[in-house]
Ligand SMILES: Nc1ncnc2c1ncn2[C@@H]1O[C@H](COP(=O)(O)OP(=O)(O)OP(=O)(O)O)[C@@H](O)[C@H]1O
C-alpha cells in the first residue's frame with residue numbers, strides 16, 4: 529500500500545480472493561447514500577470487488593455480474609436498506625440511465641455500486657468513492673481508490689485504518 533495523498537489509496541491485490549476481502553472491508557463501512565464507482569476494463573475485477581462489498585455489507589444473496597439486467601438490488605437481515613449494484617456497460621449516456629430509474633436509486637435508502645461509471649459521468653453525484661482497477665498480471669490488480677468529498681475521504685481513511693492499521 530502506498531499513501532500518496534490523504535484522499536487516495538494505492539493497493540496491489542495478488543488474487544481474486546484478496547480483492548473480495550478488500551471489497552468486504554469496504555462493504556462493512558457503507559452507509560445509505562454512499563456511491564462507489566468501480567472503473568476498469570472488462571475482466572479487471574469490478575464484479576469480484578463488488579461481490580466482496582456485498583459480503584461485507586451482509587447481502588442475503590451473492591453479488592454477481594448483472595450484465596443483462598443493469599440493476600441488481602440486494603437486501604440484508606436487520607434493516608430495510610437495499611444495496612444497489614449497477615452494470616452500466618450497455619448504458620450509453622446520462623439520458624439512458626434515467627430510463628432505468630437512476631433518480632429513484634439515488635433517492636433510495638441504500639449504498640450504490642456502479643460498474644462502468646464513466647458511461648454516466650455527468651449523472652454521478654459530485655461526492656463519491658472512485659476505484660480504478662487495473663490489470664497488472666494474470667492474478668495481480670492495482671486498485672487506486674480516491675475519495676471525492678468529505679464523506680469519502682473519511683470513508684477512505686476508515687478503510688485504510690481497518691485494512692492496514694495505519
Ligand atoms: N487479483 C484479482 N482481483 C480480481 N479478479 C482477479 C484477480 N486476479 C484474477 N482475477 C480474475 O479476473 C476476473 C475479473 O472478473 P470480473 O467479472 O470481476 O471483471 P469485471 O471488471 O467485472 O468485468 P466486466 O466489465 O466484464 O463486468 C475474474 O475471472 C477473476 O478471477
Ligand SMILES: [Mg+2]
Nearest residue numbers: 574575593643
Ligand atoms: Mg462486471
